[in-house]
Amino acid sequence: MRNVLPWREPAPAAGTMGEPLTRGRFGAYGGRYAPESLVEACRQVDEAFREAWADPGFRGALARLLAVHAGRPTPLTPARRLSEALGVELYLKREDLTHTGSHKINNVLGQALLATRMGRRRLIAETGAGQHGVATATAAALLGLEATVFMGERDIERQALNVFRMRMLGAEVVPVTTGSRTLKDATSEAMRHWVGATGDSHYCIGSVVGPDPYPWLVREFQRVIGDEARAQCAAELPAGVPDHVVACVGGGSNAAGTFAGFADTPARLVGVEAEGGAGAARGRLGVLHGSRSLFLQDDDGQIVEAHSVAAGLDYPGVGPEHAHLRDLGRARYVTVTDDEAIAAAVRLARTEGILPALESAHALAWVIRAAGDGELAAGSTVLMTLSGRGDKDVSTLKELL
Numbered sequence: 001m002r003n004v005l006p007w008r009e010p011a012p013a014a015g016t017m018g019e020p021l022t023r024g025r026f027g028a029y030g031g032r033y034a035p036e037s038l039v040e041a042c043r044q045v046d047e048a049f050r051e052a053w054a055d056p057g058f059r060g061a062l063a064r065l066l067a068v069h070a071g072r073p074t075p076l077t078p079a080r081r082l083s084e085a086l087g088v089e090l091y092l093k094r095e096d097l098t099h100t101g102s103h104k105i106n107n108v109l110g111q112a113l114l115a116t117r118m119g120r121r122r123l124i125a126e127t128g129a130g131q132h133g134v135a136t137a138t139a140a141a142l143l144g145l146e147a148t149v150f151m152g153e154r155d156i157e158r159q160a161l162n163v164f165r166m167r168m169l170g171a172e173v174v175p176v177t178t179g180s181r182t183l184k185d186a187t188s189e190a191m192r193h194w195v196g197a198t199g200d201s202h203y204c205i206g207s208v209v210g211p212d213p214y215p216w217l218v219r220e221f222q223r224v225i226g227d228e229a230r231a232q233c234a235a236e237l238p239a240g241v242p243d244h245v246v247a248c249v250g251g252g253s254n255a256a257g258t259f260a261g262f263a264d265t266p267a268r269l270v271g272v273e274a275e276g277g278a279g280a281a282r283g284r285l286g287v288l289h290g291s292r293s294l295f296l297q298d299d300d301g302q303i304v305e306a307h308s309v310a311a312g313l314d315y316p317g318v319g320p321e322h323a324h325l326r327d328l329g330r331a332r333y334v335t336v337t338d339d340e341a342i343a344a345a346v347r348l349a350r351t352e353g354i355l356p357a358l359e360s361a362h363a364l365a366w367v368i369r370a371a372g373d374g375e376l377a378a379g380s381t382v383l384m385t386l387s388g389r390g391d392k393d394v395s396t397l398k399e400l401l
């Protein structure tokens with residue numbers, strides 16, 4: 001894709017986790033690297049989103065959908081037995097309790113409502129394991145929209161149950177046969193398809209990635225996690241604000257939404273990546289899927305495929321705002337292995353009666369490790385976003401345990 005927006009030196013930094021700078025830049029990252037027809041489509045999404053986000057009517061309609069359909073607000077659960085064992089005070093923000101079982105519903109309900117406001121009748125989405133595809137199909141059914149979901153052929157084979165779910169919900173699932181036949185190629189294909197369908201379709205991207213305004217727009221739709229958690233911490237924690245705020249990072253949407261609620265507090269922000277998908281911790285500067293960010297690359301600058309037992313963390317890059325937060329030192333990015341995540345999932349199930357998604361188990365695995373090696377001081381308070389429930393992972397776990 002041609003870079004149609006000439007790069008300029010960044011203007012002075014905006015307030016942390018505020019609105020991005022002109023042209024959707026977060027420091028040196030972000031931007032709108034897309035073919036001309038998509039640049040215009042992105043501009044329209046940007047304009048519609050700004051207008052909608054400033055409209056109390058839109059905000060109210062979204063808040064109501066989140067309440068009556070998705071089950072918000074989600075609780076803040078103290079993990080009592082595990083906290084005692086670890087010597088820290090661990091609180092879980094329960095996105096696993098939302099309808100469809102993960103935080104993805106927050107973003108898709110926002111985007112589906114925005115699409116309706118823009119007069120679009122169809123949602124286009126990419127999906128890896130199928131979680132974002134199922135959430136998009138759900139939102140489309142709820143609002144009477146069509147949904148077309150691009151999914152790599154290999155993922156279709158591996159995730160047959162979610163493919164069936166999407167079809168049950170009335171969505172069309174389009175197999176992608178190019179490249180690695182997984183999420184990266186499904187995303188490229190969805191964007192390519194949008195080029196020819198911008199008039200009647202909205203591209204509903206699943207994380208804080210892609211061309212401007214998506215990284216910002218998705219973070220704003222996910223900030224409900226952080227805003228709720230901030231108020232819940234204020235009511236329930238003696239200090240009002242936790243010492244640490246922890247979330248797993250694939251593209252980075254549940255982490256960005258969580259961090260947004262605490263960016264202006266002294267809380268330390270920690271993003272936990274999969275060892276085999278560590279875009280923020282180990283990526284190099286590059287451009288993919290419409291934005292400039294950190295991606296896993298080989299010596300020739302080719303994107304390297306990510307590998308993780310958690311399908312939602314199987315993305316070779318990270319959203320541009322996380323790259324910026326890393327550079328600023330405002331957030332720290334760490335990695336855990338598949339084995340650590342699996343052990344953490346089992347431990348949470350047995351101590352708290354909660355089987356987490358393997359993605360969320362990565363965040364917990366870091367908390368367990370950091371409490372053990374003293375990186376988390378005894379008695380410190382930790383807020384961790386539990387991004388999703390583990391039902392989708394039982395067959396994976398059954399094979400591995």
Ligand SMILES: *Cc1c(COP(=O)(O)O)cnc(C)c1O
Pocket residue numbers: 102103104131132206207208248249250251252253254255312313357359360387388389
């Ligand atoms: C998709 C997914 C993730 C990763 O996506 P982010 O955009 O990084 O939040 C994490 N947890 C669950 C349960 C998911 O479904």
